Structure formats: C-alpha cells, structure tokens
Amino acid sequence: MRSRRGPWVVFVFVFAFLAWKLVEYHCFPDPRVYAQSQRQYWSRTPIIGNRGYIQDSKGNILALSTSVSSFFVDPKRWSPSSASSLIGLLPQNIIQKISGPLEGRYVRILRKSAPELGQKIIDLNLEGLYEEKEKKREYPNNALLSHVLGYCDFDENGQAGVELAWDSTLYEPPGHRILIRQTGGRSIAIGDERDYEKEPEISSVTLTIDLRIQYVIEKYLDETMKLHNAKWGAVLCMDPKTGAILSMASWPTFNPNNREEFSHPEKTLNNAVGRAYEPGSTFKPIFMGIAIEDGLVRTNETFQCQARLKVADGVITEAYKRAMGTLSTSQILIKSSNVGMAQIGIRSKPLDMYRSLLNWGFGKVGDIELKGVEKGLILSPGQWRGVVPANISIGQGLAVTPLQLITAMAAVVNGGEYVSPYIVQEARNSSGEIVYQGRKNMIRELLTPETCSWLRKTMRDTVIEGTGRQADTPFTELAVKTGTAQVAEKGKYVPGRYVASIVGFWPYENPKYLTLIVVGEPRNGKYYGGEVAGPALKKIVEGMADLESFDNGKKL
Amino acid sequence: MLSESYEVDYWDPFATDLLGEPGETDDFTDGLSQDFAKSKWSLRSNFALWTIPLILSCFGILMIASLTSQGGSGITSPYGLPIKQLLFLMLGFGAMIVICVIPLSYFWRMSGFFWVCSILLVGATLISGLGVKVGGARRWLNLGFIQFQPLEILTLAVTIHMANRLCASRLDAKQCFLKMSLLIWFFSVLFPLFQPDFGGIILLTGICMSMHVVNRGWEYPLKAAVFLLSFFALMIYTADYRMGRIIAFLDPWNDPTKSGFQIIQGLVAFNNGGILGMGLGKGLQKLNYLPAAHTDYIFPVIGEEFGLLGTIVVIALYSFWTWKCYQLYARSRDQARSVLIWGMTVSILFPLFINLGGVMKLLPLSGTPLPFVSAGGTALVFMWVRVGFLLRIDKELSDHEARYGVLDG
Numbered sequence: 001m002r003s004r005r006g007p008w009v010v011f012v013f014v015f016a017f018l019a020w021k022l023v024e025y026h027c028f029p030d031p032r033v034y035a036q037s038q039r040q041y042w043s044r045t046p047i048i049g050n051r052g053y054i055q056d057s058k059g060n061i062l063a064l065s066t067s068v069s070s071f072f073v074d075p076k077r078w079s080p081s082s083a084s085s086l087i088g089l090l091p092q093n094i095i096q097k098i099s100g101p102l103e104g105r106y107v108r109i110l111r112k113s114a115p116e117l118g119q120k121i122i123d124l125n126l127e128g129l130y131e132e133k134e135k136k137r138e139y140p141n142n143a144l145l146s147h148v149l150g151y152c153d154f155d156e157n158g159q160a161g162v163e164l165a166w167d168s169t170l171y172e173p174p175g176h177r178i179l180i181r182q183t184g185g186r187s188i189a190i191g192d193e194r195d196y197e198k199e200p201e202i203s204s205v206t207l208t209i210d211l212r213i214q215y216v217i218e219k220y221l222d223e224t225m226k227l228h229n230a231k232w233g234a235v236l237c238m239d240p241k242t243g244a245i246l247s248m249a250s251w252p253t254f255n256p257n258n259r260e261e262f263s264h265p266e267k268t269l270n271n272a273v274g275r276a277y278e279p280g281s282t283f284k285p286i287f288m289g290i291a292i293e294d295g296l297v298r299t300n301e302t303f304q305c306q307a308r309l310k311v312a313d314g315v316i317t318e319a320y321k322r323a324m325g326t327l328s329t330s331q332i333l334i335k336s337s338n339v340g341m342a343q344i345g346i347r348s349k350p351l352d353m354y355r356s357l358l359n360w361g362f363g364k365v366g367d368i369e370l371k372g373v374e375k376g377l378i379l380s381p382g383q384w385r386g387v388v389p390a391n392i393s394i395g396q397g398l399a400v401t402p403l404q405l406i407t408a409m410a411a412v413v414n415g416g417e418y419v420s421p422y423i424v425q426e427a428r429n430s431s432g433e434i435v436y437q438g439r440k441n442m443i444r445e446l447l448t449p450e451t452c453s454w455l456r457k458t459m460r461d462t463v464i465e466g467t468g469r470q471a472d473t474p475f476t477e478l479a480v481k482t483g484t485a486q487v488a489e490k491g492k493y494v495p496g497r498y499v500a501s502i503v504g505f506w507p508y509e510n511p512k513y514l515t516l517i518v519v520g521e522p523r524n525g526k527y528y529g530g531e532v533a534g535p536a537l538k539k540i541v542e543g544m545a546d547l548e549s550f551d552n553g554k555k556l
Numbered sequence: 557m558l559s560e561s562y563e564v565d566y567w568d569p570f571a572t573d574l575l576g577e578p579g580e581t582d583d584f585t586d587g588l589s590q591d592f593a594k595s596k597w598s599l600r601s602n603f604a605l606w607t608i609p610l611i612l613s614c615f616g617i618l619m620i621a622s623l624t625s626q627g628g629s630g631i632t633s634p635y636g637l638p639i640k641q642l643l644f645l646m647l648g649f650g651a652m653i654v655i656c657v658i659p660l661s662y663f664w665r666m667s668g669f670f671w672v673c674s675i676l677l678v679g680a681t682l683i684s685g686l687g688v689k690v691g692g693a694r695r696w697l698n699l700g701f702i703q704f705q706p707l708e709i710l711t712l713a714v715t716i717h718m719a720n721r722l723c724a725s726r727l728d729a730k731q732c733f734l735k736m737s738l739l740i741w742f743f744s745v746l747f748p749l750f751q752p753d754f755g756g757i758i759l760l761t762g763i764c765m766s767m768h769v770v771n772r773g774w775e776y777p778l779k780a781a782v783f784l785l786s787f788f789a790l791m792i793y794t795a796d797y798r799m800g801r802i803i804a805f806l807d808p809w810n811d812p813t814k815s816g817f818q819i820i821q822g823l824v825a826f827n828n829g830g831i832l833g834m835g836l837g838k839g840l841q842k843l844n845y846l847p848a849a850h851t852d853y854i855f856p857v858i859g860e861e862f863g864l865l866g867t868i869v870v871i872a873l874y875s876f877w878t879w880k881c882y883q884l885y886a887r888s889r890d891q892a893r894s895v896l897i898w899g900m901t902v903s904i905l906f907p908l909f910i911n912l913g914g915v916m917k918l919l920p921l922s923g924t925p926l927p928f929v930s931a932g933g934t935a936l937v938f939m940w941v942r943v944g945f946l947l948r949i950d951k952e953l954s955d956h957e958a959r960y961g962v963l964d965g
Contacts, residue, residue, distance in 0.1 A: 011878050015874070
C-alpha cells in the first residue's frame, strides 16, 4: 500500500489559511481592534503645575512650592484589614473610615503629608494604597513679610498679597504626562525618566523688599506693639527717590504656613495698604507744602497760637492743651501746632485743595502691584464747610492709607516728584522672559525744590528741637514728623483712642530711606506719636545703620 | 492489489516484533539485517528536521526573556524563566539524542505497556495528593521531586501504540475503526475527561483519528465526527468556562473586558505589530494586557514585536519543517514508519494549530502552548522526544536505503 498523501495536503491549506489570516490581522485589522489599540495604553495624568517662587531684591526665597506626597486608597484593591497597620500614622477617624467598606476607586486619606510620615506610609507597601505627588506652598520665613506675600489655597491658587496679585504670573497650569497604562491600574512613565525629574524653568516674582530691612522693621514693630499694647500697626520703608518699597510690615501678623490662621481677618489684613486711618500731624507737611505752592502761606509769616481756636462750628485745640504763643510758619510744623495749621487751613479754597490732595494720591487707589489696597476717604469739596478745612490741615477728617501717606511724603523728601510706589522689581514667566519690571515712575511734579528743602529743614528741626526728639539718633541725621491722631467712631472723636505715628527720612542731606510707622490705638497710657513711634523709629534707623555698616565692612 | 504486493517486497524491521504475527505482510526478515545495514547517517543528514525546532526553541527563549525582563504577569525574577526554559531545551535535546540511538523496535514492542502506564499516570492526577489542582483542573502530577503533565506522555504513547495497532490490525477499515481505533481513543481520553482537559482531549482525538485516516481512509472517522461533535457540544455545555470561551470566540466584542478580553488583546497585539513590528522588548501588550503572554499567547507577542514579518517567518519555519516530515513520509516504504511519521508530525502540528487557531480567533481557546516556542517544561521536552523519533526513523530509513538503494523513482 502506498502511503496516503491526501491528509498532508490539508496542512498546505491550513498553513496558507493561517498566513492569510496573519496578513489580515497585521495589516487590515478589525476597526474595533484598531480603536482598542489606540486607546488602551495611553493615559494622560495631570501633573500639578510648579508654581513660581517669590524672592526679595537680594535673591532670598520668600515663597516656593515643594513636592509633597498625598495618599489615597483604591477601594477595589484595598483590603480594609490592612487599615490597622496605619494606626498612629493617620487620624483615628480616617482609620475607621478605611476599615469599613468603601465606594468608588479613589478615597483620599491624607493630603500633603510631612516627608517622614509619607515615607513611613510608603514603606508599609500596602496593597491598594497609592501615593500621589502634589505641590505644597512653603514660606521659609514664616510670618516675616507674610502680609505682602499673602497665601495660596490648597490647589496653589493665590488668595492674598503678591500671591493673589501676581497669580497670573506665578500660577502654572497643570500639565499632562503621558503614561503607559497597565491593566493592573499601575502606570509607568514613558520616555526618559530624567525628563521629568529635571526642574523646568519656573516663573518668579522678585520684590523690591530687602528681607534684612524687613526683619529689622518687623522686629521693632512687634516690640513696639507689645510695649504699648496697640491694636494694630504698620511700617513702610521706601526709597523716596524711586518709590521702591523696601519694607512693608503689618501687625498683627500671621504665619502663611499655618492655614488655620487664614480665618482671622484682623491678622491677615495688610494694614500698610488695606487700612485707612486719620493721619493726624504727619499730614501737616503735605498740607503745608500745598499751601505754600498755592500761595496761601509764606514761610516768613508768624501766627498767634492760642490753646484753642474756634472755627465756624468747631474748635481746634492744641494737642498739649497749651497756648504756644507766636510761631513762625516753620515752628508750626516743628512744634506741630494745630491752631497754627488751622489758621492756614481756613485760608484754603476747598475745590483747589481737594484737587491738590487727589494729585498727591489721596482718595485714590494707589497703583502698587498688590491686591486689597484701600483708597481712603476725602470729603468731596461740597462737604468742606465750617471746621472741615481746618481739620484737614491737621490731618483729621480724612482717611489715608499708610502707603498713600508715605508716597506723598516721598514727594516732600525727594524734591517734589510724585513717584508711583512699586514693590515688584521683576517678574518672569515660566519661559524665563521678563514680563514686568518695576522702575521709578514719576507721575507729576508737586512741589518746587525750594519748598521741599524748607519742609525737609522743618522736619530735621523737629528731631532737634520739636516733637521728634525721642527719635534722634547719633548714627545719622534723621528728619521726622510725628503724628497723634484721634480716632473717630460714628462721627465723633473718642477720647483714649489714638493713632500714634511718625514719618522720617535719613540721611538728611541725601535721603535714602523714608519710613512711616503707624501704631494704631496704643492702650498702655502713652499715645503721642513722638513717644510711641519715635523710639521705634530710632531703633529701626539704628538697626538699618547696622546693616549698612555690615555691608560697607564687607566691601572693604 | 498491486500496492499490497508492492509493499510486501519491502523490509520491515518491526515485523519480527509484531506480536507473533509474522510472515503475513512480511516474508523478508532476518535478524542479521541490522548488523550490516549501516548508512553514514548522522545528525547532519537531515538537519532541517531538528534545526528548525532548535531555531524555534531559541527564538522562544528570546521572546520569554523579552517578556519577563520587563515584568509581565506574575513574574518576579527577571531571567528565571528564560534560564529554566533553556535548561528544559537542553534536557529535550538530550532526550532527542537518546531516542535517536534506541531502535524503534524497542518502542514498538513496548508500545502497549507505555500506553497503559501513561494512562495510569494521567489517572493518577485524579488522586488527591498526587494530582495538583491548578485553576480548577487536575492536570499536573506531583511526584515529590518533579512536577509534570502526564498527558504529554500519553499523547506520545498513544501515537506509538496507535501506529503499532493500526499496522498490526488485519481488520477492514470499519472493523478496525470500531474495534481498535475507537477503543484506544476511548481509553486515552477517559481520564483527561475527568481532569478535565478539553484541549488534551481534542489533541488525543485529533491524533487518533488522523492516524486512522492516514492508514485506513476518511470514511469512518468522518462518520464518527458527527457523533463526536455532539459529544463535544455536550462537554462544552457542561462547563461554564468552556461555554464562556465559545461565546467569547463567537463574538469577543460582546464582553471586551471579561470573556472577550484575551482574544481582543491577542488581535490588538497583531495590529500593533503591523508589518515590521515594534521591536524586540518594545511591545506593549505584555504589560499585563496579554494573560499568559509567555505561554499560550507568545505568538501574538511575536506578532507585536516582529510584525507580520516575524509571524510569517515562524509559520514558514513550521511549514518547512512539515515539508521535511512529509519528505520523510514519502521516503518511507513501510506502513509502520509512515504511520509513525504521520503520528509524530500531527502530534506536533495539532497543538500548533490549536494554539494559533485560539489566538487568531479561528478556534475556541483551549490553553495549548505553541510547540517549541512557549514556556513550559514537559511540553518542550516531549516535543523534542518526537523530533528524536523522527530522526530515528530517518536514520533507519537511511540504513535501509544504504542497503537496498532508493527504489522509489
């Protein structure tokens, strides 16, 4: 019998059929297979953006975002029995929650854990418990400069201060990362891992603030506030020639790293820009400057100053309730005579004076690069009746913010130029391009240099012989104007509630620093600007002189 | 009856061993023939018969290494599996050499004994303590020092025994089918039925029936097929997971995440590969998408990483090897060797077709490894044993031709 060959022929057909099917599967697949292949591997996972950092003018980091671990459990893979191994690491209520049955695929158990805690949880290597990388905003200097910096919410969106005002620059939209998905739910990154670990260029905001000056100022502000049991306080330090804010402090302070403090508005309020108060006598040089420029008063006039002066429907009294006798124009400022100022004030024409005050930046929101800036209050010219002009001349009956006052004072100090204040020196976007640069911005000329030097002289004399003697320091030639304002409540001045303030610049000949200290409602007996804010200014000036001599020493 | 008398002219070395029935088909036998009938046969003579499986095996190890180095399903140590596979390949190659040097007449004599023993081994898997239950089926036998699937032995033993019986039987086609082939088949599938091992039963059935066909013609197996189909339908119906596989086979898109998942993912792998493939180790499907990527689903992985080019080359290797087997078959001048060649060939090709049919959505899935390529110890060794038998037949044919010359034109 010859061997049968028939059965072997079957193999020819089988192999041919297989080859034909292979061509089909490889080259002409079922559209459903193709669609499945297109969608099943890739998953786009959001990666939280790397929010930009904030630094001071010397490059000290003030705010930055760091990677932290968050944890969640996937109930599909999580066995509640392993919850017991997390006891001590997580709060009891969370442990209880994940010990029972859960729903869904994502149950968050811990957000933004501390690194050590996070590592402990990772080391447990529990099935169904996953780590998630998130960013956490950190403020390395804690409460220092907190009001300027502001804070962010949990998702890195700015909520206050520079964080809010510069959110569009600092905020980095979440990116996407393409991952290969495994069926188990795990994902592995594709491409070079190092691509992701390399720190991308991130945006930044550089402030004009000098952190060391800020430190000195906050230190003495805090000391003064506690010494006088004051309710609120603010200090501003400015370069009078350029308008650059060197320091901005507010009291009470908060720690932006502690989210619980954000619910106390009195703590988070930035008094330096967000609070309007009646400035009192610190306003007098400004009013005097306007009066001189408008020809309402001459510098060689003399005024008879009683203890009180009846003006229309009101009475202006001297702060020390004593008659000061005959005072020259400059002595009115040096001795801070209310009655003398009132006599000048009643000469003013309401509309002109109102316009001048607007030109000086009062009653308007200043164009500083911050949020939460108050505009203060000036009565409209129609309301300037009776005692109002006299009141305004002594800095009562109008509300200004510390920022407005120091900006106006800068014009007095720098030779009459009204410069726009700025706190941001430079802002870069995440491509490294400079999107904003803060520089001196002269808006208008307000005073002639002669008036300025006369006003500066009176302020210098205030330190030597006037109300600012307690601020005098041997370190530098300081020039100041003190202020003691009454606080009105429901239209009436309340006895015992004052705002003590002092504004000073130094060195006298070539002013480099202009500082305003406002102490709101000191409650330990003393309340005059000279005795409350004066010593604080002295300490600040001396502290800053220390810094300067340190700098100079380093240069040598 | 020209062909009958024609065949009688040929020497049949098995004839003396044909259980006391000498002379009828063979009147030319002497015990001396083997002493001087030596050819210059060596492994090089018909090297394609074993080099092709060797290429496939090495390729398999490469693929297993590619799969496991990136952590496929349930694999812990990166190179443990390919090294294990290499050891089994060496073991299999050694077994092939051993089979090569043992005269076929020995196995011919012992075929009944081996067959009964292997059936008992399969039966032993059903005894708790010896049998290991994996995934709902008792297919593994644990003898303490070694674990293996005795069905592999049974498929080999039944091939030899079937060939033996078919040649020995003097019954006509119908009687032979009913009294002999069907009986051997029945006893062979009896225990796998209880394991249960659906793929194994199909394989045993295929081997038994095809051997009958090649020896006695199509008629009765075809008639039996009608009966068998109803039998398989019952089997499928009785087990949910088999039913699921059938449903998944009919329309995998009906349930793409569960029962249809494997099939779809296999097809996705082919699609991903395209013509030239994604490159070795760059496939995506092995990232847990293909369950058992290193065993049953190794072919789609090849398809993904080497594309149409790779799969066609693999198919071409198998076809070429089949062609070499056919050449051997064509050279054979006696029934016994012919049937044995056929049996050995189909017992390698049937698993191949079952595997490829499964992953290519042509057959319901049955969990059969790809011969030579898939990871798996027992299967690989026994595939190589079959190659050994083919080589032995080749050697004996060469010896015969050396003595008597090639008479076939």
